[in-house]
Every structure is written in C-alpha cells, then in structure tokens.
Amino acid sequence: IQNLCIGSKNHGYIIRLQDISLYDEAGRICRPRTATRVGIQLTGAKNNQFEREEIRYHEKSGDATFCPVLAARWIFKGTKEFNTRPEQPALSINNNRAITSKEATNVIKRAAEARGMDFTRFMTHSVRFGGATALLNAGADKLPIKLPGRRMSSAYEGYPVLTSQETSGMSRLMC
Known part of the structure; x- marks a missing residue:
C-alpha cells in the first residue's frame, strides 16, 4: 500500500x-476475521492503461x-487506535498526518x-522490487501481472478487462 506525503501535504x-474493503469467500464485504480477499480502490492516479480509478484485489x-489480507486487518486495527475517519489516510499517525517516506525508510532500516x-x-523501494518476477517464477499467468501496469507493451491489441477472479491465488504464489 502506497501513501504519498510530500512535506505536510497529502496528495489526492x-x-x-x-x-480498503475486506471480502469473504462469496465476495461479500465482511468483518476482518472472516476475510479472504482485500480490495483497494486506487483513486486519482494513473493506475492502468486507461488512466482511471480501479479496485485491485x-x-x-x-x-x-506476507499476506495482503492480514496487512489490511492490521491497518483496520491501527485505525481504531488512532480514531481514523474513513476519508483520512489509511496509513496515518496522530493528527491525520500520513506516514512519510522518510519515516517508512527509517522503520525498514531499523528492521x-x-x-x-x-x-x-x-x-522504501526495497519492498516493491521483484514482485512481478517472483509471480512469474512461481507460475502465475502473465496477463493479470501485466494489466495493472500503466501501459501494455503490445499496444496494438485490445485491452482486456481484469477481474478479481483472474488474480485469485496470486498472493499465495508470492510465498
């Protein structure tokens, strides 16, 4: 999950x-302890080849x-402690201030x-590199890995639509 805070300004x-939403086996929004899938709505950024908002599952x-559902559960637990409101950054600390890249880097370095x-x-980049390669090496299909990228290299082809079912099981392949 990426938060962008430059100086004291949070970006859109x-x-x-x-x-962030948690879902059960049937695809219904559920309580954290029964969740098997997390959906993250990416807003205001160029998240795909259509440059529009989308939900990644x-x-x-x-x-x-390394479990995205457990990470989301911890985020929800932390937001209760900090009394985070729905419109505030999911990864924030006191006074609605987002966690900065420098703070995240310091925690990673200490660990x-x-x-x-x-x-x-x-x-911070240490936790982002190699994910696609690891998925390919574990046997994941190339299409669901490529689609979340900003552009597809084979631009002459029609852009297919990515569904949550097509990415099902990818998190397990990372471990």
Missing part, C-alpha cells in the same frame, strides 16, 4: 481508509508475514539492522 491519490496468501543486515541497502 493517497489510499484512504474508505478505499488481493487474496489471502496463507503466509503469516534490517535488527536482523543483522546492512541497513544502508534498504529503503
């Missing part, structure tokens, strides 16, 4: 609490550390150092 394509991975790693090699 920040992920707000109201942009991620399935429960089954991994205790790397605590595990005996060279903390100078880690930053």
